[in-house]
Amino acid sequence: MKIEQFPDPYLNVPWETLGARVLSSGQQVAVTLGYPAAGMADDLSASLARYLGVEHVDLDLRFRPPEGRGAAAPGRIRHIIAVASGKGGVGKSTTAVNLALALEKEGARVGLLDADIYGPSQGMMLGVAEGRRPEVKDEKFFLPIKAHGIQAMSMSFLITEETPMVWRGPMVSNALQQLLGQTLWDDLDYLIVDMPPGTGDIQLTLSQRVPVSGATIVTTPQDIALLDARKGVEMFRKVDIPVLGIIENMSTFRCPECGHESHVFGSGGGERIAAQCQAPLLGQLPLNMEIREQADGGTPTVARDPDGEIARVYRHAARYMAARLWQLAATGSDAGAVEISMTDD
Numbered sequence: 001m002k003i004e005q006f007p008d009p010y011l012n013v014p015w016e017t018l019g020a021r022v023l024s025s026g027q028q029v030a031v032t033l034g035y036p037a038a039g040m041a042d043d044l045s046a047s048l049a050r051y052l053g054v055e056h057v058d059l060d061l062r063f064r065p066p067e068g069r070g071a072a073a074p075g076r077i078r079h080i081i082a083v084a085s086g087k088g089g090v091g092k093s094t095t096a097v098n099l100a101l102a103l104e105k106e107g108a109r110v111g112l113l114d115a116d117i118y119g120p121s122q123g124m125m126l127g128v129a130e131g132r133r134p135e136v137k138d139e140k141f142f143l144p145i146k147a148h149g150i151q152a153m154s155m156s157f158l159i160t161e162e163t164p165m166v167w168r169g170p171m172v173s174n175a176l177q178q179l180l181g182q183t184l185w186d187d188l189d190y191l192i193v194d195m196p197p198g199t200g201d202i203q204l205t206l207s208q209r210v211p212v213s214g215a216t217i218v219t220t221p222q223d224i225a226l227l228d229a230r231k232g233v234e235m236f237r238k239v240d241i242p243v244l245g246i247i248e249n250m251s252t253f254r255c256p257e258c259g260h261e262s263h264v265f266g267s268g269g270g271e272r273i274a275a276q277c278q279a280p281l282l283g284q285l286p287l288n289m290e291i292r293e294q295a296d297g298g299t300p301t302v303a304r305d306p307d308g309e310i311a312r313v314y315r316h317a318a319r320y321m322a323a324r325l326w327q328l329a330a331t332g333s334d335a336g337a338v339e340i341s342m343t344d345d
Ligand SMILES: Nc1ncnc2c1ncn2[C@@H]1O[C@H](COP(=O)(O)OP(=O)(O)O)[C@@H](O)[C@H]1O
Pocket: 085, 087, 088, 089, 090, 091, 092, 093, 094, 095, 121, 197, 249, 250, 285, 286, 287, 288, 289, 291, 292, 293, 295, 296
């Protein structure tokens, strides 16, 4: 078995066709993937050992980000990923921050831009003290605020609660571009943008003005939310931004007393919409009190308990999302990814 032919666990195509760098000598294998994957190194080395028919593989797993589209920003940003939803309240911000933190845990340099001007929440979710302002450099740049290992910028760092809503409207269409253009990001592999909810003109303009590499759509399994998610997918398609995948949030509820899982908002919705939109379902997050308490309390789940059960779902989704981006960059196509399981079965 040639190791170059090993099918990538997320993309199910041989590493060779993706341009992965592979070096091997006996049990020593060094692989450079186009997505950060530190959290799956152990599983991967076990899969490789089975594939090669050897007892054990010493895996040196590295990450080299795919070439980016570049962005009109002073610091370097390789890829901008928009996290969007058709409507508010589906957990877009919670998902965005956990995905950003997950990419960092997997080994990438990550920024998070809160572009939700009407309801900025990343300051709170990252535990940035209220009233803290970003440092200004050379009288023209904002330095992003560092929190839990990522770089963050939010409208909420610049305005106060008292900023009248009427000012925000006209600011919206320029704000993202301005925040992007005036923030001195420090060499990012990925900038996650927490988009304003909805699929109206504002969202369309933002997506057109900023060189977004791909979008991830967050939805709940409810019919109405799914309809909105479809609109989101269509909007990105309209402006030629590839949809990397769908994340279903508040999928199931596990009763803390008896452990029974129930589908509070219906089941199978995320899968259905993913199939309709020919984009993979990147992950399904349960309705879980800890997710809410930890995000709203300033230490999101992936930062609080990076190896816990829920963080693992976010980390899996983050790897999958980044893998899709790699595939697009490497082959120029997003041929429907097929996921294979790496667990023993
Ligand atoms: N999977 C989840 N389980 C429990 N609570 C969640 C989950 N996802 C989000 N929440 C909570 O739901 C509320 C809305 O989430 P938020 O991320 O702010 O939504 P949006 O950005 O889409 O408006 C927040 O209080 C958040 O903590």
